[in-house]
């Protein structure tokens with residue numbers, strides 16, 4: 001097993017924080033980041049920002065999003081069953097029969113089951129089967145009488161999946177690796193980086209899963225000269241998807257993104273990361289993601305143009321409760337980010353040379 005601080009990663013994965021309601025994870029991340037940067041700030045969108053001063057004009061913004069896909073309570077019926085609004089991209093097939101926590105204003109986390117309103121298999125006709133429900137058709141059963149549900153819950157209460165992070169083979173399997181494993185990578189790189197010339201602005205961003213909103217405003221405020229998002233990406237290397245649609249493969253190293261549908265990474269920045277990975281024997285793979293975006297897309301266009309890139313931790317089964325990432329890939333991501341921060345001030349990513 002790679003030598004990683006699994007205790008911290010597990011805590012990060014298991015702490016709730018849907019988009020816009022990141023309070024619990026924000027407290028944890030701020031506490032974990034503070035000793036690594038001196039002091040942390042929080043902005044009005046809830047981004048946690050740690051600053052490590054530098055000696056050059058290079059200002060690197062790191063962005064790892066701390067929000068998780070989840071749900072919000074949108075309706076409680078007369079029998080006490082709860083309807084939920086998805087916050088982020090859920091495939092309903094991965095939601096049916098899961099257990100969730102509803103987080104109430106008094107600080108309780110009530111366990112419930114997300115179920116479809118269908119007859120049990122014993123009573124189904126053949127034509128009833130094989131029709132996947134929509135999220136609207138699902139409800140949460142908290143096992144409580146209606147008056148108690150109405151007294152304890154409010155419309156807008158956050159709902160998160162009830163799952164723990166576990167080691168499975170050489171991997172971690174958990175809900176919310178997207179993108180808590182990226183927050184973990186950012187924190188661990190800050191822990192080991194030591195001296196660096198560039199100023200480092202480490203941001204645990206909010207509301208990524210509903211459209212990279214936290215990163216957009218943080219980058220506008222911080223005015224970085226380089227943007228580096230860290231996130232998970234697809235590892236479609238399991239039965240089903242075609243081999244050419246794999247995007248990345250589990251255990252084949254940290255992903256260096258060339259493009260996704262939110263940005264074309266600055267080619268010189270891509271080259272810089274690639275050269276550093278090769279020179280330092282860090283296991284890596286090049287990534288092209290046809291659909292999907294990251295905070296780097298927001299940073300790149302936040303104010304003025306910012307050369308930007310994403311470092312990816314390959315993950316199977318993204319946006320399910322069984323996201324799976326290789327410990328070796330996580331380790332490689334920490335190494336590459338650390339090496340980059342030590343060399344960031346050497347980077348030249350402008351296009352002036354093309355003017356002749």
Ligand SMILES: [Zn+2]
Pocket residue numbers: 069178209319
């Ligand atoms: Zn996501």
